Amino acid sequence: MSVAMVNSSTIMGFIQDTKKFNNCINECFEMLDIDGNGMLSRELLYGGLHKLLSLENNTNQEEEINNLYEVIFKRFDKDEKGFIDRMEFESLIRELMLAMARGIGDLPVLVALEEHSLLMKAVQHEVASLKEGSRKNKRKREKNVLRDICLCCHKLETS
DSSP states (O other), X not given: OEEEEXXXXXXXXXXXXXXXXXXXXXXXHHHHOTTOSSEEOHHHHHHHHHHHTTOOOOGGGHHHHHHHHHHHHHHHOTTOSSSEEHHHHHHHHHHHHHHHHHXXXXXXXXXXXXXXXXXXXXXXXXXXXXXXXXXXXXXXXXXHHHHTBOTTTOOBOOO
16 A cells, blocks of 8 residues: 555546556456456446445445445446446546546645555556656756757857
8 A cells, every 4th residue: 555645637637648548447447357258247346446446445334335336337337238348437437537536626635545546546647747757858958958069069158
């Protein structure tokens, strides 16, 4: 378990990076689809959402959590076949992540995150984006320094 500062832009940045977000959804779906049939039963979805959302397992609230899962299942099982397919799962995860972003808001919140949770993946995405931005800025600074070197004598030009 890790602790990280999260705000809505952490989550929104992850969702807006469509390629990485869709890859994450596909990885999550494959992880939950243990029988490989391309469908998630209620049981598979319940157990999987618990892991993906880092929900605490409090036995006093077990009935409430099961009711929540049932509402979620009914909402996203659009074809009412009793299974969630990959497209329904994508819709479910996208909507849950958007709801988390709205709920957290713009002010940073300190949260404890499970290693494979969706919020942890959003944090990892943000860290990677910040590192990439830092590298780009460093390359820009290096290019600016190179412009100040005389190409004839390879000495620094001074103004």
